[in-house]
Amino acid sequence: MISVEDLWKSFGRQEVLRGISLAVEPGEFMALVGMSGCGKSVLLKHLVGLIEPDRGRVVMAQKEISSLSRRELDELRSRIGFVFQGGALFDSLTVFENTAFPLREKTRLREPAIRSKVMSVLEQVGLKNTENKYPAQLSGGMVKRVALARTLVRAPEIVLFDEPTTGLDPIVSNAMLRLFDEVHRRLKLTGILVSHEIPEIFSIVQKVAMLHEGKIVAVETPERIQNSRNPIIAQFLSGSPEGPIEYR
Amino acid sequence: MYRWFSMLGAWFIARLGRLGKTGVFFAHSLLCSVTPPIKFERVVRQIWFVGWKSMLVICLTAVFTGMVLALQGYPTLRRVGSEAFLGPLVALSLIRELGPVLSALMVTGRAGSSIAAEIGVMRTNEQIDALELMGLNPLRYLVAPNLIACLVALPVLASVFNVIAIFGGYLVGVRLLGMHASTYFGEMSNYVEMSDIVGGIYKSMSFGVLIAWVCCYKGYYCRFGAQGVSAATTQAVVNTSALILVWDYFITSLVF
DSSP, rough: OOEEEEEEETTTTTEEEEEEEEEOOOOOOOEEOTTTTTHHHHHHHHHHSSSSSSSEEEEEETTGGGGOOOOHHHHHHHEEEEEEOOOOOTTTTTHHHHHHHHHHHHOOOHHHHHHOOOOOOOOTTTTTOOTTOOOOGSSSHHHHHHHHHHHTTTOOOOEEESSSSTTTHHOOOOOOOOHHHHHHHHHHEEEEEOOOOOTTGGGOOOOOEEETTEEEEEEEHHHHTTTOOOOHHHHHTTTTTSSSSSOO | OOHHHHHHHHHHHHHHHHHHHHHHHHHHHHHHSSSSSOOOHHHHHHHHHHTTGHHHHHHHHHHHHHHHHHHHHHHHHTTTTTTGGGHHHHHHIIIIHHHHHHHHHHHHIIIHHHHHHHHHHHHHTTTTHHHHHOOHHHIIIIIIIHHHHHHHHHHHHHHHHEEEEHHHHHHIIIIOOOHHHHHHHHHHHHHHOHHHHHHHHHHHHHHHHHHHHHHHHHHTOOSSHHHHHHHHHHHHHHHHHHHHHHHHHHHHHHHH
8 A cells, every 4th residue: 555665865965764665555554663853754755745755666555656747646645644743734724624624625515514524523533612713722632633633534545644642741642542543443544653652652553664764674563573672673662872873 | 266166056056946946936826826726715815915904004105105205396396497297296206116116015015024924834834735735736725816916906006005195295295385286186187198007007016926926935935943934034025125126127118
């Protein structure tokens, strides 16, 4: 469903991705972990064509991103959901309008059908009775749930989560992870979740990929990752400042 | 020596690349403004924002511009015994030059800065990326409505500016300095021609396009963080203002 082959990307002299190869099977939920600034978000943005690679291939739903025309890319993107780190909600629109936005702009659904769809998805993410609030009036957790609702309302086949729990307190963060798990199981989505919530995310994903210095260090099941003897993985999971990972 | 040439070449190529990017941005935005689907709701909202919300500042600057023109023009014309031509002096200066230019500069400061900041914040908060990932063209959604709105609003604002400023000139010339009202308005209608008015409208339309183009571009490609938005806003206002004055010379030589 998602395939990345030998992906390279530099910004100026800084090499961010150095030959990444990755595959996610249909229905699989993969966690992408690694130090801050190691290129996780850059990799996710390559998957939806927001960033063009210097070298390498990205294939999403059997379509190679770089070979698509603008229209084909838009069509493919309508099958993919992306939950941004900060939510990326439109601040001048209410929760309802934000959630209804993709339906109003991209479908020919009538207003009553849109209302019923939006209210249903807001209820699923636990945001009933907040539809008239503006993003500025919401807590961090609520903003991220609205972002999830806006993604789910389009019924995507693939969902990419870019640090959706960063900045949330542990209770809200765990509730959010549980919500992602529930949504993934119910809708049988294929997804990649970038997160620092370790070890909590291990209980909701089937595979874990670790990115370090622009390269994939390992792609394993959560159990194998947790028992890995690779010193980089071991240091990252333990959170120890001593080890092969240099930090600044 | 070779190093200097190489650096100069790299600088020149980078500048040329940026110029090309600006041109492509304009061409795409223009295409989105004339091909369906046009976001009428956003166009109307932006016309209200650029046009109606600039009205107060336009009226205020217009009345004082007209007043000072009369105050400076009357004694100067009197020296050569031509004070009767105060009306044409005020009207022609305004319609051909000051109305379009000053209203464009005012709109740049009030609405252009705001457009650049709004689009810049949307870029920083990844809202533009979100639009793209929904399969929506951000240029069609964010830039085209501003382009159409500025194209429509600027000639109207410049016309309002002219009328109010002529009234300001009347207040000083007729009410304060004792000139006869029929001389002020009579000579004006003798000397102002339709081509002057049409030329002024063309001018302000081109300024409208310039404001939308530069301000949207600066916001769209703004750097990240509060500093990025602030730099984009400043650059949008400074670059647009300078370009208005430069372009004014060329369009004046073309139109009049």
